[in-house]
Amino acid sequence: xxxxxxxxxxxxxxxxxxxxxxxxxxxxxxxxxxxxxxxxxxxxxxxxxxxxxxxxxxxxxxxxxxxxxxxxxxxxxxxxxxxxxxxxxxxxxxxxxxxxxxxxxxxxxxxxxxxxxxxxxxxxxxxxxxxxxxxxxxxxxxxxxxxxxxxxxxxxxxxxxxxxxxxxxxxxxxxxxxxxxxxxxxxxxxxxxxxxxxxxxxxxxxxxxxxxxxxxxxxxxxxxxxxxxxxxxxxxxxxxxxxxxxxxxxxxxxxxxxxxxxxxxxxxxxxxxxxxxxxxxxxxxxxxxxxxxxxxxxxxxxxxxxxxxxxxxxxxxxxxxxxxxxxxxxxxxxxxxxxxxxxxxxxxxxxxxxxxxxxxxxxxxxxxxxxxxxxxxxxxxxxxxxxxxxxxxxxxxxxxxxxxxxxxxxxxxxxxxxxxxxxxxxxxxxxxxxxxxxxxxxxxxxxxxxxxxxx
Numbered sequence: 436x437x438x439x440x441x442x443x444x445x446x447x448x449x450x451x452x453x454x455x456x457x458x459x460x461x462x463x464x465x466x467x468x469x470x471x472x473x474x475x476x477x478x479x480x481x482x483x484x485x486x487x488x489x490x491x492x493x494x495x496x497x498x499x500x501x502x503x504x505x506x507x508x509x510x511x512x513x514x515x516x517x518x519x520x521x522x523x524x525x526x527x528x529x530x531x532x533x534x535x536x537x538x539x540x541x542x543x544x545x546x547x548x549x550x551x552x553x554x555x556x557x558x559x560x561x562x563x564x565x566x567x568x569x570x571x572x573x574x575x576x577x578x579x580x581x582x583x584x585x586x587x588x589x590x591x592x593x594x595x596x597x598x599x600x601x602x603x604x605x606x607x608x609x610x611x612x613x614x615x616x617x618x619x620x621x622x623x624x625x626x627x628x629x630x631x632x633x634x635x636x637x638x639x640x641x642x643x644x645x646x647x648x649x650x651x652x653x654x655x656x657x658x659x660x661x662x663x664x665x666x667x668x669x670x671x672x673x674x675x676x677x678x679x680x681x682x683x684x685x686x687x688x689x690x691x692x693x694x695x696x697x698x699x700x701x702x703x704x705x706x707x708x709x710x711x712x713x714x715x716x717x718x719x720x721x722x723x724x725x726x727x728x729x730x731x732x733x734x735x736x737x738x739x740x741x742x743x744x745x746x747x748x749x750x751x752x753x754x755x756x757x758x759x760x761x762x763x764x765x766x767x768x769x770x771x772x773x774x775x776x777x778x779x780x781x782x783x784x785x786x787x788x789x790x791x792x793x794x795x796x797x798x799x800x801x802x803x804x805x806x807x808x809x810x811x812x813x814x815x816x817x818x819x820x821x822x823x824x825x826x827x828x829x830x831x832x833x834x835x836x837x838x839x840x841x842x843x844x845x846x847x848x849x850x851x852x853x854x855x856x857x858x859x860x861x862x863x864x865x866x867x868x869x870x871x872x873x874x875x876x877x878x879x880x881x882x883x884x885x886x887x888x889x890x
Contacts, residue, residue, distance in 0.1 A: 437524055439515075443502060443532025448539065456540045460486070464547070480551035484564055487544035491572035495534035495541070499576040502533030503583050522662040530576055530657065541572070563639060570646040577653030584660035586713045632687035641688075648684055652677050670737040675745050678706050693772070696757030700776060703750035704783045710742035711787040712803055716794035721874070743787055750780055778832055778851055781859050786810055788866045795873045813862070829858035 467482065468475045506512040515525070531538075545565050552561030631641065659673045682699045689695045720739050727736035758773040789809050793802035818827035818834055827834040832855035 437528040439520060439525055439528025440532040443529065444535055447498070447532065447536040452536060453539070456536070457543055460540065460543055460547070476551045476554055480548055480555060480557070480561070483544040483548035483551065484561070484568070487541045487548065487565065488568050488572075490537045490544065491541040491568060492575055495537035495572055496575055496579050498537055499530065499533040499580055500583055502529045503580060503587070507587070516665055522665050522667055523658050525665065526657045526661040530580065534576060567642055567646050570650050574646065574649035574653040577650065577657040581653065581656035581660040582713060584657075584664050586715070587664065645684060648680065652680055668738045670734070671740055671742055671745055674710070674742045675749065678703060678746055678749055681706070696753055697776065699753050700750045700757070700780070703746050703753070704779065707743045707746040707750065707783050707787060710746055711790050714741055714743070716741065716791050716802070718795050718874070721795075747780065747784060747787070754780065774851060778855065778859065781863065782833065785859070785862055785866060788863075788870065792866070792869050792873055826854070828852060828855035829861070832856070832859040
């Protein structure tokens, strides 16, 4: 048996806790029978399904994250990293062992739901709901553990309060997403099916596809994140594959070529922001990246490549074929839609560059907070101050599309105007100078021939 899995089981499944969980669930069931005398099985069936979801998604995610955070707070993470276990064995040992007590309670509720569902003649629906709950919760555990590993700082262990807030927010987000996907059944044709990449699927089939795909992508992300923490050299192909897979899953729901291209670019832009805020943008990583490129060490170059430039390059790679595709789409005007999409990608690049500038500082202040402050000044305060002069696009180039002289026809995407392009070019130039200055400030001046910042 996996040593990490066995260790987590010994921590979570003590004899007292094994008895406590079914006792509490049995008392809840008795309360339902006492309060509801007419149709107690109906309420027990619904309550068991709800408790299975809450235990697996909320409590399970909290304990899965705690299996990592406890290692940091107890100063035993270095011992974990020095063990003989590989990334995959360590990953699934924590994935299954950390939330094992939550899974114990969820499986008890699942058994009760199955019995009640069989008695009520709703076996098929109950099996589908439980399968989606189990697969979705496992995908949530994998994704959250991978995010924690990518952003983990041994000097700043997360508190239980912050973990619970994150778990609740993610669970509410999952409820909204699942409700949206279920609602797609009516949008795509209801019981008669609809179109997802040309395949006739109803809402139940869509949920199955998305749940299984999310679990596979979550396991991939967890394995790669654990490999990174165990100092196993890896190239970022898994991140690129995950970005492409997520786009293929979601873009298939969008009808039309223009909508699919815009949706893919939007998803990749969100992935760029997410990766930029998640990773530790340390100076040593960027110095190694530049040094490897200058000396032709391309495998080492890709091993040190941050994730957010990959997502941004994938979004940019969609722009050219989309630009050609929009020419055949009567609902779009490629002479205006293409430049607007390109401006959005430049906007994302600017924001990530600002975050990188603050990340390279030798300061304890949050780079994310400083980035949000600068973006607020550039996108709101300065445009408001210079709006009456018509200079708002110099600071927020997307405001160029709001010019009244260019927005009379709302059926077409408005043009940005030359002032917006000048403003974006100026901001990117200032940002490039700031990055070069920041790298020079944090790099030792040896003056040797291998010094990449030697003047």
